[in-house]
Amino acid sequence: MMKRHQFVAFDLGAESGRAMLGQLEDGRLELRELHRFPNRTLYLDNHLHWNIYYLFEEIRKVLQDCRKNSLEITSLGVDTWGVDFGLLDGRGNLLALPYCYRHRSFPEAMERYFRNYSREELYGLTGIQFLPFNSLFQLYSLLAENPELVRSARRLLFTPDIINYLLTGKQATELTIASTSQLLSPFSRKWLPELLDRMGLDAAILPEINQPGTRLGRISGWLLDDGLPEIEVIQVASHDTASAVAAAPGEGQDWLYISSGTWSLVGVELPEPVVTPESFAANFTNESGLGRTIRFLKNVTGLWPLQQCRRVWSRSGELSYEQLVDLAARARPFQLFLDPDAPDFLHPENMVEAINNYARRTGQKEPADSGTTVRAILESLAFKYRLVVEELSRLTGRRFSTIHIIGGGSRNQLLNQFTAEATGLRVLAGPDEATSAGNILVQALAAGLLGSSQEIREVVRQSFEIKEFTPVEPETWSEPYRDFLRIIGK
Structure with a gap:
């Protein structure tokens, strides 16, 4: 008989976020919702943004409750929607709230980017569907609108990476979320630095890419002092669709x-x-x-x-x-x-x-x-x-x-x-909670249980x-x- 192991999945969507407790025992997974909260965009300075600090605060409250209730948690994992990102300066501070993929200027930026590469060339490199909010076009749009902000960036992190960074202090991305960006080769699974070179940006802002199931590290000490449990953070298949498909x-x-x-x-x-x-x-x-x-x-x-x-x-x-x-x-x-x-x-x-x-x-x-x-x-x-x-x-x-x-x-x-x-x-x-199930079962994979x-x-x-x-x-x-x-x- 397999011992019961408990995991927490944070599944953040465009409409809402949820925290799910997963209990794995004898080859069966049971899910229980710990918390659900709305997610809304903020309209600031004529732009749509995500309030990443609000999302992190909701996560922090869930983890504090886990500690108060003496829940034995093996690890946690975070998944979100794709493409959106934040930019960090050299001291590790977020330069601005992440932009929302529904921002209206991105379609124009996509068309302008095709002066650098034809559609055929870009698809041949990336194999990615042309959507105006792909990270590549978002970055190009921001460069035109706010070049000082973009050029002062020293690291680009996608939405789940930012949450993981706030939890652990580790700056890294994971393959499934990185692959939504149109900055990655589907053949080598590595960054394509030439895509940033063409817009005059240093590809060094792109983070290390880890495989899903990577053990990123434990929650930072200052958060432990704030009442959070000392548990491990796993880079799951952090694009929500990848987690869902893993559980199909x-x-x-x-x-x-x-x-x-x-x-x-x-x-x-x-x-x-x-x-x-x-x-x-x-x-x-x-x-x-x-x-x-x-x-x-x-x-x-x-x-x-x-x-x-x-x-x-x-x-x-x-x-x-x-x-x-x-x-x-x-x-x-x-x-x-x-x-x-x-x-x-x-x-x-x-x-x-x-x-x-x-x-x-x-x-x-x-x-x-x-x-x-x-x-x-x-x-x-x-x-x-x-x-x-x-x-x-x-x-x-x-x-x-x-x-x-x-x-x-x-x-x-x-x-x-x-x-x-x-x-x-x-x-x-x-399952209707396929994303949370996939998130948790990749954590179980990282723990050696599957x-x-x-x-x-x-x-x-x-x-x-x-x-x-x-x-x-x-x-x-x-x-x-x-x-x-x-x-x-x-």
């Missing part, structure tokens, strides 16, 4: 994953990157995963439009996600088609108005009510999944039978069923309920899918 309960070669939340990451796990003219044209990305795997995927806007619509509707009365999904289930199908990735929906002041404007712009009727709006969001997301699945099959030569939907969005049973109908594939949903990524997935299969959704009437989705493709210009 897939078997064999015929499955793909959708990490479903604010964003939907639709992809497959491969041994080597796919960097071809075809993957470039389809705008697919090659990010690193656990065990030196490649997460070959496409970023799709996920439940963000629904989240933002709910925020608008809550001004005139609170509606739960369950109520909104129930309204959508009763609404007429296929009344409106949206491209979830249209620029209209990136960061509008009012998402409901943005959807109405999009409907008018594309020659469609505005949705009559909130149920129709939500149904349009979910149907369109399922159709976008189908498009990406078809592209994945073409680019990898693989045929898929199963989609594993993991993460918080896997709780949306209507979207799960729509995905099965739109793709014609079996959908297995869960031996491989396959053992991690076996623990997941033994520990969590996985719900199955099968297509019932997929043929009724074929003609609307063609209408969807026409509306989005495919």
Whole structure:
């Protein structure tokens, strides 16, 4: 019988953060939420920022409670969203709050950067999908807006790295989060200093890259004096999607994953990157995963439009996600088609108005009510999944039978069923806390309690309920899918 070991996962997302206690015993993992807190951007000096010190304070409070409650914790790990970073000066001080990836100046910076490299050249080097908020373009944008700040930087750290640095005093990054930056080669898994050279920056600001499962060090002494426990900090797969995919309960070669939340990451796990003219044209990305795997995927806007619509509707009365999904289930199908990735929906002041404007712009009727709006969001997301699945099959030569939907969005049973109908594939949903599970099980790997990524997935299969959704009437989705493709210009 295996002794019980306890770990803490800090999973920080764009909407909220959570601390999860994981108890691993006899090959089964139990999760218990210790704390949940909102995460919001700050609008300062005409820029969107993350309040990293607020996030750290929430983490500090959780760890103080662990010590007060005499919880025996083996280690902790931090995962966050990708691409965003902070800059440190030579004394190790953060020069400014990290910028948020939804900042409006990044698309222009991306286009300007292509004067240094063509799109084809840059993709050939990095294998990364072109998104205007990739770290490379953020850095280029900041250099134009605030050159003194950028040139005074001596270290760049990504969001989870900053938290780890505040906890341990160690400045280092980890492969999965570094791979989101478009500053890394997917072949060598090393930095590409020439990308910074072209903008006149010293690549020495880029930190050491560690593998997921690296034991970074123990919590700093001054934090122990502040009531924190003396526990080890592990660099887990610190990009939240990488942690989630590590906990996808897939078997064999015929499955793909959708990490479903604010964003939907639709992809497959491969041994080597796919960097071809075809993957470039389809705008697919090659990010690193656990065990030196490649997460070959496409970023799709996920439940963000629904989240933002709910925020608008809550001004005139609170509606739960369950109520909104129930309204959508009763609404007429296929009344409106949206491209979830249209620029209209990136960061509008009012998402409901943005959807109405999009409907008018594309020659469609505005949705009559909130149920129709939500149904349009979910149907369109399922159709976008189908498009990406078809592209994945073409680019990898693989045929898929199963989609594993993991993460918080896997709780949306209507979207799960729509995905099965739109793709014609079996959908297995869960675990909904895949990111925290992956975070904790990589800590267990670092502790020597598990031996491989396959053992991690076996623990997941033994520990969590996985719900199955099968297509019932997929043929009724074929003609609307063609209408969807026409509306989005495919």
